[in-house]
Each structure stands twice: as structure tokens, then as C-alpha cells.
Amino acid sequence: MANAWFETVAEAQRRAKKQLPSSVYGALVAGSERGTTIDDNIGAFSELGFAPHVAGHKASRDLSTSVMGLDLSFPVMISPTGVQAVHPDGEVAVARAAANRGISMGLSSFASKPVEEVTAANPNTLYQMYWTGTREAMIQRMERARAAGAKGLIATLDWSFSNGRDWGSPSIPEKLDLKTMVKFAPNVLPHPAWLLRFAASRRLPDLTAPNLQPPGGEAPTFFGAYYEWMQTPPPSWDDVQWMREQWGGPFMLKGITRVDDARRAVDAGVTAISVSNHGGNNLDTTPATIRVLPSIVSAVGDQVEVVLDGGVRRGGDVAKAVALGARAVMIGRAYLWGLAANGQAGVENVLDILRGGLDSAVLGTGHASVHELGRDDLAIPVGFERTLGAGAEADGGVAGTGAVTSAGGDTGAGTTPPTRAPQKTSRTPSRTAKPLAKAEAEQG
Incomplete structure (x- = not known):
């Protein structure tokens, strides 16, 4: 039997590509339009260098931290993603892996497993919601998550329903029946390991969102839930504050890339903000989150906790x-590759890789604690940082600009969108535009 262990996240992704049907793998890769943002999210980290010391290293390092009142053995959190059809154990396997490695679990409202099963696997679960449906429905979902033991709420509001990918979007069924299985057989049969996993579990992916199931009703299909989301008028800042007040506990606002939005989030009383561009799945040419992080940290100071996703x-x-300046990072695709490659053990493998690499960096920069890391430990190129938001200023940043240049030379300007009143949308969800396995976060 081949060695199931892998040494890098890149190898986990290669194995996931072999394991998964192309439609499922393509849904995890996701991205938007040209894919400039998803590439920049990853590539920007390579532009930053380390400034290591040659001697005086510490024999032991403390990597622990906390976010939203939850202790973390190291500063990594599981970002909420819909893992439809990746592995039969889905989010439960991810939650167990996170619990075994001492970190928190983020659960998407579009996930394949109910919140009750996930909180049982990892008590330190944060439940994620979109602004979708009526206020009464949202209150019911919050109450259900609270009753299940969720320790905090993540509100994700940065989605703008971008459609189209230059490399094509995967064909995705709304449900699995005999006709659909026959149609997708050529896509599935070349991946017997994936098929055998689901056969051994005695259940096929049902492609529903059980956490959006109304009391006394049936769980909506993934596309049905997505359609409701598209038809819900977008939220205002008053709505953000209402949601935070209804939850009444630790509350994270996810999707911040602008300084002015970060300040508004502070005014709304949130506990934490996630600097995120939805893993490059949203408006393409939005700058990498690591580029906009410093200006946001500078703007909010210690008023809220700041985590990075992407x-x-x-x-x-x-x-x-x-x-x-990030308190921690959130990961999405990285753990999904691990889940696809080797289930719960694969997720644990990914977390061990990240912890080991972090420990090496803290060691090499001469620190005894992850909290001692700072800008002096990095080689930051001139012009690396971006500051988005009217009137924003940041050291080393480019105020008011958000241009991202890809390898091909295309740029996209980060201009302020016009204010618009919430209104019903007439958009109809495409059967190919929305991923079956929705990678909401770029693994952080």
C-alpha cells in the first residue's frame, strides 16, 4: 500500500486531483473570471522574505494563541467551506482533525453535515451564516447553532455572485438520481477510490444543505439554498449590527478588505474581522489579503481581533x-486537499505541516513565542502593501488603490462601488457557475 503521508500541501493537492472526479476537483479550485486574485493570494506570500538570525535561537517555542475567546494550540483556524462530495465524512472528519490538533472549527451553513454532528466532534466550533432568507429564518438558524453548542458566529457578507471562469466551470447536478449517475459515470469511474469511499459509507452525496433546513421541513438542495441567497436583498451595516445583537456572543465579520469597512465593523461591535476576499472566488483583481492586512491592522488597532484568510x-x-499583525489565519483549500487525499488523517497531516513550518520560522527568526513576530522579521518589497478605502493611509501602502498585476500584465482597479439601495435580484443561478464543493475560503 502506498504511503498515505505527504510532506507538503502541494502534494496533498496533487493527490486530491487524482482522487476526485474532475467536477468536484474543479469546484474546489473554483476562482473567478481570469483567476488573478486567487493567484495573487498565493503568490504574494512568496514576495515576502524572512530575515533570520544566525545564533541565539530559542530551544523551545510557544505557538499558542486565542481568537474569539477560544484557545488555539497554534494560530490556524478552519475556515467554513461547503465540502459537498469531497469525502463521505465531510466536515465531521475536519472537525475531529481540528480538535485533535487543538484548533477551532468553522462550519458553513452550506455544509454537508448538520451543526449538531460537527459540534459533537469539536466543541470549539464557530457557525457561519450568510445574509440569506428572512430575519425569522436567520434567527432560527442562530438559535439552532447556539443550542448545538456553537461558540461563536461568523457572518460572511463579501459575496457578489461573480460568474464565469476563463478555464470553464464544472458541470454540477442539483441532485443525484439514476439518470444523473449514468450521465456522470464517465466523470466518476476513472476515480475508483472516491467511489469506493462513498460505497463503503453506504451513502452517496445528497447535495443538500442540512443546516438551512426549516423546522418541520426538508433540507434544501445546494442550488435551492443558493437561489434563496441570490434572491435575498443584500445587508446594510444596520443589518450587520442586528445580526451581531441577535447572536449575543463572539461575532466575526468575514470578507473585509477595506480600511473604511474595518472601521465600520468596529462601530458595529464585532469581536473579530477576517481579512478575506472569499479565496479569490469573488470579485477578480481584488488584491491578495496579505497585501491589505497591514493597513487594516493599523486602522483598527486592538479594538478587534484580526485574522487573515486567503x-x-x-x-x-x-x-x-x-x-x-494577524492574530491567526484561516485555511480552506489546504485542508480540503488533505481531506480528499486521506480523510481525517489527511487534514491532520496538513495541520502538522503548517505547525512545523511555523515553528521553523519562529525558531529561525530567534523568537520564543509566535507573539514576538513582527515586521522586522520580514523582507518586505517596496510597494508590496495595498490600502483600500477612501481616505485610508498606511505605511508603505498605496492609498486608495487596489490594482493587481498578473503575470500576463492585466490589471484591475479597486474603485469604490456606487451606493445602491437593497433590492430583489432577478438573477437565476447557473447550473455550472456555482461549485458543488464550495471552497469559500482560500484555505485561510
């Missing part, structure tokens, strides 16, 4: 984010 593939990436 592009983390190595423990060194975690160290760089912490050095630039």
Missing part, C-alpha cells in the same frame, strides 16, 4: 501573516 499553503505563510 492563500496560506505553508507554515511560513502563517508566520508572515502574524508578523504583519
